[in-house]
Each structure stands twice: as structure tokens, then as C-alpha cells.
Amino acid sequence: MKLTPHFSLSEFTLSQTAIRRGINNEPTVEALSNLKALCIHVLEPVRSLLGHPLFITSGYRSPALNGAIGGSKHSAHCDGRAADFVCPMFGSPRQIAELILAKEIEYDQMIYEGKWIHIAIADRPRRETLTALFEPEGVVYRVGIV
Secondary structure: OEEEOOEEHHHHHOOHHHHHHOOOOOOOHHHHHHHHHHHHHHHHHHHHHHOOOOEEEEOOOOHHHHHHHOOOOOOHHHHOOEEEEEOOOOOOHHHHHHHHHHOOOOOOEEEEOOOOEEEEOOOOOOOEEEEEEEEOOEEEEEEOOO
């Protein structure tokens, strides 16, 4: 199923963990609507900006899948409002995050996570930009791209 010209539902639901553990990772009707909005309002503009395909590394997560991988209980992935991605044909995740930050793309939250970018939507986008630092005691978030 195509969500937009450059994104299909399967990119957002494929999970090796779900396959191995037999977890149903089909989105709800509401999550599917949110995934379409994420693609239309954020991911298509980012793809156009970068000029290359985005590779979704984590998209929709059913509550069972999110729990299995130890995701946040309030993860925007669970309702289809977030995706993690890379675009190696363009450049590093840091270069991508810096370019997105400089443009007028209406995201709610963007987190530069070192090896990938997490980007999310909301009804009222905050344009919150964070960097995830993976410390021995856990993940620490800093404002901006550090």
C-alpha cells in the first residue's frame, strides 16, 4: 500500500523483532492516518530536500512490539507519528539533521541519534530539536545538534 509517491506502508511496519517473536505490527486506522500525515508533511519534504531516497529504520510500532524492544511508553512510533531514517546517498545523519533544521519543514520533534534521525509530527509542531547522547547510565538528551 502506497502512503505517498515515495513511501509504502511496508517500510513502516517491517520489523525483524516482530517477525521473530510473532508480534502483529499492523497499524490501527488512526495510526495509518498518522503515517500518511507524517509522509505528506515531513518525509516527502525531507526526501525532496535531500534529493535521495530515505531508508526507514523504524516506523510504526504496535504496543507489543514497542514493549518487546524496550521503547518509551509514550513513543510517537506507537501511533504512527514518528519514523527513524537514514539517507546515506546524501550524507551523514548529522549533515541531514543540520540541513532539516535550517529549512522550514514543520516537524514536532527531530532527534539526531548519531547513526540515524528520529522525526515526529504533532497537531501543533514545536520544531523541538535534540541530540541523543548514549551514556553508560542511559540516554541523555541535549537541545540542538550537539
